[in-house]
Amino acid sequence: MNKLTLSIFFCALGLLFSSSPCLAKKSPFTAGEDIEFLGKEDKALLDINKSTAFSGVLTRKDVKESDQRMLDVYEFSAASANKMDKDLCQKLADQTFGPSTEISLKTTSQELFASPRSGQICEIILRDEDERALFKERHFFAFITNNKTFGLVARFHKVPTKEKAKELRTFIKNLRAY
């Protein structure tokens, strides 16, 4: 085996066993806490059940509770708007989960709240009535920051308390796109 073959072999081995955090991409956001982003690129199974706007998973590294730690990130490149409102929010939720009138996840509420960093943020809560559902509730947040339109989805194994939902909102309010 010549040196070239050996170096290719060790390069491949190095890539395969390289420390996993190296695989994490740069997050599209800054936050007031430590976050990590795993992009969907080259992750063959990560986005298999996700709509086309899905771009990866954001992890809040200092949060212990799993429901609050990981959020799905969606980037809506085709959406051209400079202000979030309920109609746009519903349109983006439909792109993420399917048309609200046709899908199995049931919308239970929709609300707008203000953020100092990204203007109006919209939150839509969708509930899964399946008794064995992995996630009983999904909280979809849509907002515009730095002229980019994002959706974030928090998935709750159990219906969250008001306090937990409020904590999540506080995190979302502090996000800003690069």
Add this chain to the structure above:
Amino acid sequence: MECFVYRLKIGLLFIALSLTSQFCKAETCVTTASEFEQKKDQLPKIFQNLPVMLTTDSWLLTAGLEIRTVGPKIKLEGHVWKPSEIYSDDSYVKKICYDGTNFNVTLENGKSYDVKIKSEGVSISGFSFEKSSASVFAGIVEKVKKAQSRSNTTVDNSANGTR
């Protein structure tokens, strides 16, 4: 010359027939649990009785998939643990079509992908899954959950995929 024309006609007829058979290949599509019950005989044997569990467990990938009914709907549940990702998800199915060789799955969110049918399982995105029992599936789910709670992220920081 006549012989050539005759052969050409036969050739064209043959091509036309094979094209027709390709286009007329019956596709079986199901959108609901009741439709699945009605048409299950037209689907591959491994998919004729729901729930169906599919698993794989190697150093590169530990994963389990379940296809089951929820009232009138069909639902997919998946748990994946690869060196670079640990993730669980579930989705409702809008439509599943079988063309005699492969499935095409369309989810309610509009996502669509192909599932290749093999003799004892399937292949999705190049990964092979075998049909499994409920207990094997439950074991895989437990393994993925443990890996996730150890790593506490979508990225497997703990063991570089070591099982």
